[in-house]
Amino acid sequence: MAELPFSTLDTLDPKGKRILLRVDLNVPMKDGKVTDETRIERIVPTIRELAEKGGRVILLSHFDRPKGKVVPDLSLQPIATALATALGRPVSFAHDCIGPDAEAAARSMQDGDILLLENTRFQPGEEKNDAGLSAALASLGDVYVNDAFSAAHRAHASTAGVAAHLPSYGGRLMQAELEALYAALENPERPVGAIVGGAKISTKLQLLENMLAKVDMLAIGGAMANTFLAAKGLQVGKSLIEKDMLDTARTIMEQAQAKNCDLVLPVDVVISEDFIAGAPTQVVPVTSIPDGWMALDVGPETVKLLQSKLSGLKTLVWNGPLGVFELPPFDEGTNAVAQAAAQLTQEGKLKTVAGGGDTVSALRHAGVLHKMSYVSTAGGAFLEWLEGKVLPGLTAISTTLEKTLPI
Ligand code: 3PG
Ligand code: MG
Numbered sequence: 525m526a527e528l529p530f531s532t533l534d535t536l537d538p539k540g541k542r543i544l545l546r547v548d549l550n551v552p553m554k555d556g557k558v559t560d561e562t563r564i565e566r567i568v569p570t571i572r573e574l575a576e577k578g579g580r581v582i583l584l585s586h587f588d589r590p591k592g593k594v595v596p597d598l599s600l601q602p603i604a605t606a607l608a609t610a611l612g613r614p615v616s617f618a619h620d621c622i623g624p625d626a627e628a629a630a631r632s633m634q635d636g637d638i639l640l641l642e643n644t645r646f647q648p649g650e651e652k653n654d655a656g657l658s659a660a661l662a663s664l665g666d667v668y669v670n671d672a673f674s675a676a677h678r679a680h681a682s683t684a685g686v687a688a689h690l691p692s693y694g695g696r697l698m699q700a701e702l703e704a705l706y707a708a709l710e711n712p713e714r715p716v717g718a719i720v721g722g723a724k725i726s727t728k729l730q731l732l733e734n735m736l737a738k739v740d741m742l743a744i745g746g747a748m749a750n751t752f753l754a755a756k757g758l759q760v761g762k763s764l765i766e767k768d769m770l771d772t773a774r775t776i777m778e779q780a781q782a783k784n785c786d787l788v789l790p791v792d793v794v795i796s797e798d799f800i801a802g803a804p805t806q807v808v809p810v811t812s813i814p815d816g817w818m819a820l821d822v823g824p825e826t827v828k829l830l831q832s833k834l835s836g837l838k839t840l841v842w843n844g845p846l847g848v849f850e851l852p853p854f855d856e857g858t859n860a861v862a863q864a865a866a867q868l869t870q871e872g873k874l875k876t877v878a879g880g881g882d883t884v885s886a887l888r889h890a891g892v893l894h895k896m897s898y899v900s901t902a903g904g905a906f907l908e909w910l911e912g913k914v915l916p917g918l919t920a921i922s923t924t925l926e927k928t929l930p931i
Contacts, residue, residue: 543579588643719830762816794806794847797818822846
């Protein structure tokens with residue numbers, strides 16, 4: 525295992541210290557209630573460890589995109605309640621993340637207390653990585669711990685700037701995310717494969733290029749696959765394609781060959797004339813998609829092909845659904861392949877790391893969210909990692925990466 529680029533909590537004695545802990549409480553909410561607790565559950569171990577060892581835990585997070593203004597509907601206060609329930613410990617709340625209210629709340633803390641500060645994005649300086657805001661945040665703590673891998677692609681005051689002022693660490697969730705990504709892509713047990721789905725090559729171009737260089741097998745699904753099929757000269761009816769990406773798709777196929785990466789495209793598809801639930805469907809080979817029909821999922825032969833490819837792998841990275849999984853029956857391909865990956869994982873034959881965008885909902889829909897080796901809490905940050913980008917939130921706490929960012 526490659527060494528992590530930051531100090532972990534193994535090297536921090538939190539007792540009596542004010543710990544500024546950046547978490548990601550940007551959780552889905554409806555009518556003032558949290559609808560998916562995953563991100564909350566995953567930060568519990570870090571908070572508990574720090575509090576139980578006598579740290580004074582001061583939590584920082586953004587919520588949604590208030591764009592530097594106080595938007596009462598985007599307050600973190602309701603999330604303090606959900607967090608307290610998940611922790612089984614009280615969580616107090618301050619109505620700003622800096623200034624007199626935050627300072628007074630932080631001053632009154634005892635060892636082991638937990639305080640949540642208001643949405644960092646209510647501050648206009650947050651997204652600008654403003655030096656004044658970074659210093660003001662830092663003045664509340666003795667050390668900084670970043671446990672928000674899912675916000676590490678943002679160079680903001682609470683994810684980047686603040687770290688320049690304080691001894692900095694990665695929390696347990698940050699550590700788990702990075703260990704999983706290292707095990708999947710930096711130093712994987714081979715053969716390593718990737719399944720990449722989604723609608724557009726244009727949004728995943730850098731990701732595909734980076735993955736080609738790292739994996740032995742790259743399976744492409746979702747509407748993106750249609751553009752590859754069209755680039756091979758096949759008729760794809762009225763399937764969604766990106767016409768201006770046909771050359772790019774050809775280049776990617778050539779690169780795959782040059783790099784000896786097995787690029788796997790669908791061999792059959794589930795098609796329909798209409799993009800609506802209950803519309804009649806057919807399964808056809810990719811060589812015979814009729815005019816006026818569109819591919820909305822991979823077919824059973826492709827599922828079999830992918831199942832056999834998976835059984836030859838030791839490691840799998842999964843990003844994106846293989847079909848329009850939100851609209852049954854076009855979820856069947858994703859479900860079947862995800863279930864196959866889950867089964868191999870459960871049998872100890874495959875290490876599976878999944879994340880980014882729609883992936884978590886697709887895996888939850890397939891009933892296998894908890895059967896993968898690791899599912900990332902990150903959307904955009906996971907994608908940027910797969911693209912090979914350096915994440916500013918990691919650079920800021922790094923002991924090894926060069927700090928080239930304006931922090
Ligand atoms: C996320 O939900 O992906 C992170 O919390 C980052 O949120 P953002 O896309 O609004 O920066
Ligand atoms: Mg987002």
